[in-house]
Amino acid sequence: MVDALATKGILEPFPIQEQTIPMGLNGQDIIGQAKTGTGKTLGFGLPLLQELGLNPEPGVQALVVVPTRELCVQVAEDLTLAASNRATKVVAIYGGKAYEGQVADLKDGAQVVVGTPGRLLDLASQRMLSLKNVKVMVLDEADKMLDLGFLADIEKLFSQTPPTRHTMLFSATMPGPIVALARRFMNKPIHIRATDPNEGLTQANIKHVVYRAHNLDKDEVISRILQAEGRGKTVVFTRTKRAAAKLVEELNDRGFNAAAVHGDLNQEQRERAMAAFKAGKKDILIATDVAARGIDVNDVTHVINHTIPEDHDTYLHRAGRTGRAGKTGIAVTFVDWDDMHKWSLINKALDMGQPEPVETYSSSPHLYTDLDIPAGSKGRLKATSILPKTVEAAGRPPRERRDGDSTTRPPRERREGDRTRTRSRGASGSSPASTGPGNAASTNGPADDAATAGKVEGSGTHDGGAPARRRSRRRRPSSGGSATPPPAA
DNA sequence: AAAAAAG
Numbered sequence: 001m002v003d004a005l006a007t008k009g010i011l012e013p014f015p016i017q018e019q020t021i022p023m024g025l026n027g028q029d030i031i032g033q034a035k036t037g038t039g040k041t042l043g044f045g046l047p048l049l050q051e052l053g054l055n056p057e058p059g060v061q062a063l064v065v066v067p068t069r070e071l072c073v074q075v076a077e078d079l080t081l082a083a084s085n086r087a088t089k090v091v092a093i094y095g096g097k098a099y100e101g102q103v104a105d106l107k108d109g110a111q112v113v114v115g116t117p118g119r120l121l122d123l124a125s126q127r128m129l130s131l132k133n134v135k136v137m138v139l140d141e142a143d144k145m146l147d148l149g150f151l152a153d154i155e156k157l158f159s160q161t162p163p164t165r166h167t168m169l170f171s172a173t174m175p176g177p178i179v180a181l182a183r184r185f186m187n188k189p190i191h192i193r194a195t196d197p198n199e200g201l202t203q204a205n206i207k208h209v210v211y212r213a214h215n216l217d218k219d220e221v222i223s224r225i226l227q228a229e230g231r232g233k234t235v236v237f238t239r240t241k242r243a244a245a246k247l248v249e250e251l252n253d254r255g256f257n258a259a260a261v262h263g264d265l266n267q268e269q270r271e272r273a274m275a276a277f278k279a280g281k282k283d284i285l286i287a288t289d290v291a292a293r294g295i296d297v298n299d300v301t302h303v304i305n306h307t308i309p310e311d312h313d314t315y316l317h318r319a320g321r322t323g324r325a326g327k328t329g330i331a332v333t334f335v336d337w338d339d340m341h342k343w344s345l346i347n348k349a350l351d352m353g354q355p356e357p358v359e360t361y362s363s364s365p366h367l368y369t370d371l372d373i374p375a376g377s378k379g380r381l382k383a384t385s386i387l388p389k390t391v392e393a394a395g396r397p398p399r400e401r402r403d404g405d406s407t408t409r410p411p412r413e414r415r416e417g418d419r420t421r422t423r424s425r426g427a428s429g430s431s432p433a434s435t436g437p438g439n440a441a442s443t444n445g446p447a448d449d450a451a452t453a454g455k456v457e458g459s460g461t462h463d464g465g466a467p468a469r470r471r472s473r474r475r476r477p478s479s480g481g482s483a484t485p486p487p488a489a
Numbered sequence: 490a491a492a493a494a495a496g
Contacts, residue, residue, distance in 0.1 A: 094494090
């Protein structure tokens with residue numbers, strides 16, 4: 001298995017993998033905690049596969065439970081890849097999809113089941129799925145799985161597996177009460193934190209930026225951020241499904257190339273959106289918290305919280321969609337008038353050291369290039385506000401956008417062409433704008449792909465990491481940008 | 490308090 005990974009260019013394990021794999025191989029119950037984007041999936045995946053052996057008998061012997069359908073698909077893909085040189089079959093069991101294929105895979109003797117709770121229980125109650133021979137059970141995003149919304153289902157699933165099973169819980173966040181609760185399902189678990197206890201859980205390679213959002217046209221400011229030089233893929237989080245649906249329409253109307261994923265869409269639409277985003281056919285994903293956890297997409301340089309998350313754990317998971325596998329990223333948060341308290345709680349919990357967001361707005365397309373954001377010392381980040389050096393004369397308050405020329409909306413007659421160009425650019429997969437954090441994001445210069453490519457990282461192998469083809473791009477004017485083209489132009 | 494997760 002390790003050989004198989006090595007042939008795919010995966011050589012050096014992440015710390016969480018270094019620590020959990022030996023313990024997992026010993027059959028020790030594990031609560032594994034590590035920062036976002038540091039390879040937790042294989043942290044449980046490799047010991048899980050090892051425990052089943054090279055040539056396991058047909059039938060379900062390992063169960064991995066995840067909170068969302070998209071994560072289910074992804075984890076199943078990662079495990080399938082890791083198992084590519086063994087006779088172990090992996091099946092994804094989740095809702096919103098036909099039963100037939102999933103049931104057929106089970107009948108075919110799949111040994112590893114990755115699933116969401118509802119469909120797992122559904123199939124179990126229909127006797128299509130038996131958990132009585134499960135040797136290993138994993139809760140991915142474990143704190144979420146033990147949350148009130150899921151706990152009853154999880155208890156049922158546990159109760160259908162043998163008490164002798166090997167149990168592993170993984171997440172970036174593990175609140176104390178959840179750890180206590182988790183022990184009920186585990187046998188003398190060891191709590192592995194692959195992080196310096198003094199360091200906190202924020203990623204040192206993610207920069208945190210915050211706007212006070214009242215009197216701010218968020219759509220407009222987001223549009224500007226989406227034009228940042230060197231921007232790669234971007235995930236925008238909204239609080240509600242409706243807001244996500246509205247925003248994706250607005251941005252696409254402005255000539256951007258966005259897809260949406262949220263629970264009001266059917267599963268086919270959701271999967272199409274995710275696939276397009278992963279492939280780079282869409283470089284913006286508008287999402288509810290369905291995509292806050294676990295989702296691993298290469299070259300996400302920006303996360304934008306259109307609406308502030310409800311708690312600091314959600315903040316951390318959302319922001320963690322960028323800055324993965326050692327790359328740099330930026331997390332931008334808009335704090336509405338009513339959300340100041342939420343922000344202060346998040347800020348305090350994550351120790352980001354910024355008392356309050358600053359009201360500001362920049363008419364400059366160089367939204368980030370004028371920033372001087374201090375890097376967090378010792379992994380502790382300072383949240384920083386965007387403070388344009390000047391508000392240019394040509395700029396006007398964003399609220400007036402609809403009254404006249406838009407600063408970000410491309411001219412009508414060009415928009416069809418823009419879209420085409422954007423698509424072909426994205427499809428190349430190695431365009432300047434999608435090759436990772438550029439000048440906007442980096443203090444470290446270009447993401448050191450070479451240094452991180454070797455890490456045993458879930459999907460780092462899915463695309464071979466085409467080298468960044470850096471084309472010197474036309475500099476946008478730093479002033480008077482009243483007709484700034486969309487990202488593709 | 491919203492979203493997610495069965496249909």
